[in-house]
Amino acid sequence: AELDNARTGRSCSLDSPPTHLDVTQKIDVNPPKGTRDFPPEEMRLRNWLFQNFREVSQLFGFEEVDFPVLESEALFIRKAGEEIRDQLYCFEDRGNRRVALRPELTPSLARLVIQKGKSVSLPIKWFAIGQCWRYERMTRGRRREHYQWNMDIIGVPNVTAEAELISSIITFFKRIGITSSDVGFKVSSRKVLQEVLRRYSIPESLFGRVCVIIDKLEKIPIDDIKKELKSVELSEDAVEELLQILSVKSLTKLEEKLGSSVEALADLKQLFLLAEKYGYSDWIQFDASIVRGLAYYTGIVFEGFDREGKLRAICGGGRYDRLLSTFGGDDIPACGFGFGDAVIVELLKERGLMPELSPQVQNIVCSLDQDLQSEASSVAARLREKGQSVDLVLESKPLKWVFKRAARINAQRLIIVGSTEWQKGMVSVKILSSGEQYEIKIDELE
Numbered sequence: 001a002e003l004d005n006a007r008t009g010r011s012c013s014l015d016s017p018p019t020h021l022d023v024t025q026k027i028d029v030n031p032p033k034g035t036r037d038f039p040p041e042e043m044r045l046r047n048w049l050f051q052n053f054r055e056v057s058q059l060f061g062f063e064e065v066d067f068p069v070l071e072s073e074a075l076f077i078r079k080a081g082e083e084i085r086d087q088l089y090c091f092e093d094r095g096n097r098r099v100a101l102r103p104e105l106t107p108s109l110a111r112l113v114i115q116k117g118k119s120v121s122l123p124i125k126w127f128a129i130g131q132c133w134r135y136e137r138m139t140r141g142r143r144r145e146h147y148q149w150n151m152d153i154i155g156v157p158n159v160t161a162e163a164e165l166i167s168s169i170i171t172f173f174k175r176i177g178i179t180s181s182d183v184g185f186k187v188s189s190r191k192v193l194q195e196v197l198r199r200y201s202i203p204e205s206l207f208g209r210v211c212v213i214i215d216k217l218e219k220i221p222i223d224d225i226k227k228e229l230k231s232v233e234l235s236e237d238a239v240e241e242l243l244q245i246l247s248v249k250s251l252t253k254l255e256e257k258l259g260s261s262v263e264a265l266a267d268l269k270q271l272f273l274l275a276e277k278y279g280y281s282d283w284i285q286f287d288a289s290i291v292r293g294l295a296y297y298t299g300i301v302f303e304g305f306d307r308e309g310k311l312r313a314i315c316g317g318g319r320y321d322r323l324l325s326t327f328g329g330d331d332i333p334a335c336g337f338g339f340g341d342a343v344i345v346e347l348l349k350e351r352g353l354m355p356e357l358s359p360q361v362q363n364i365v366c367s368l369d370q371d372l373q374s375e376a377s378s379v380a381a382r383l384r385e386k387g388q389s390v391d392l393v394l395e396s397k398p399l400k401w402v403f404k405r406a407a408r409i410n411a412q413r414l415i416i417v418g419s420t421e422w423q424k425g426m427v428s429v430k431i432l433s434s435g436e437q438y439e440i441k442i443d444e445l446e
């Protein structure tokens with residue numbers, strides 16, 4: 001009912017919102033279906049992951065940006081039959097506007113680039129880490145939100161941009177202990193598809209839709225793929241040729257099939273040459289079946305995969321030279337990738353690479369009797385002024401309780417404010433790792 005209300009813009013709240021005294025209705029303490037809470041332990045892992053995303057992005061000279069989670073629905077309405085469209089988390093707001101929770105970040109980035117126009121100089125190198133949404137029937141019990149790391153290079157037409165993006169992802173993998181024996185990148189170019197469609201005089205307008213269908217290879221039966229391709233007027237021959245080409249796994253074979261003048265080949269050869277120079281050749285392989293499921297890719301496409309074949313794609317991206325112009329912007333070349341926060345964690349667990357992240361606090365401060373509580377607060381304030389983190393025990397507790405809490409929050413030092421020591425202008429300090437204990441003048445504490 002609430003969702004209907006939200007969709008129609010009617011009030012979302014209850015008639016008379018419960019006051020703090022009403023306990024007539026017990027609320028569901030779980031988050032909405034398909035969404036997650038981030039209690040401290042999960043939040044530490046998320047922060048660790050995002051910190052690595054950020055540090056790699058900055059290592060490559062990218063600037064961080066973000067956009068509203070809520071966007072105009074129009075940003076994502078593409079007529080190519082994409083899954084991302086079918087699962088759009090969209091509704092009508094109270095102003096009768098059609099809006100959507102963003103399913104991806106690239107359209108928002110394109111919108112901002114156009115909005116900025118000439119005020120930003122090219123090339124633009126931006127990265128973002130943002131929550132993205134899909135409304136999937138819970139039949140499949142899958143998540144409805146995830147966080148995606150994106151890096152995009154706008155304004156560079158040649159594949160040096162794609163080579164740089166792949167290098168940044170590999171840098172990230174190496175930082176967290178993933179090697180080229182764990183993960184590889186399948187690389188191809190949509191210009192391969194484009195060339196085949198051209199040879200069969202398939203209209204350009206069908207390109208996006210054909211790519212979306214091809215992306216379902218290995219996800220749905222081959223006969224359904226063929227049926228869908230024929231439904232967009234591909235002839236039997238065109239379908240057969242297409243599927244033939246998509247099974248090619250070497251550039252030499254591709255050259256035999258398409259000839260050496262095809263632009264796709266030049267791009268791919270240059271990319272593999274650059275990979276050699278970056279030193280990441282053992283991470284990438286040509287695979288013509290890679291097309292990715294977003295309609296707007298126009299050139300090189302790539303996806304990171306787990307070599308054991310147990311997990312879904314870890315990340316993916318490619319060139320999207322037409323997206324800005326389809327939004328009414330200038331004809332500016334662009335490429336980028338998206339990297340979700342879910343599969344990578346599954347991979348880390350698989351490989352035993354999950355980081356040990358415990359809470360960290362330098363000091364726990366307590367007073368031994370109630371009359372010294374304010375003195376304990378002044379000791380905490382003094383330490384914090386010196387940049388020391390302090391967990392201040394806020395009510396009178398037995399020392400046994402304090403020690404237990406100190407262990408739980410992984411405190412390094414216990415500072416005890418006791419009356420005898422306080423009379424002498426001192427406090428007791430206990431180094432919890434070694435057990436070493438001593439008294440120190442308050443104004444020497446740091």
Ligand SMILES: Nc1ccc(Br)nc1
Nearest residue numbers: 103133134143145146
């Ligand atoms: N696009 C998208 C959004 C949210 C999730 Br979970 N997966 C994919």
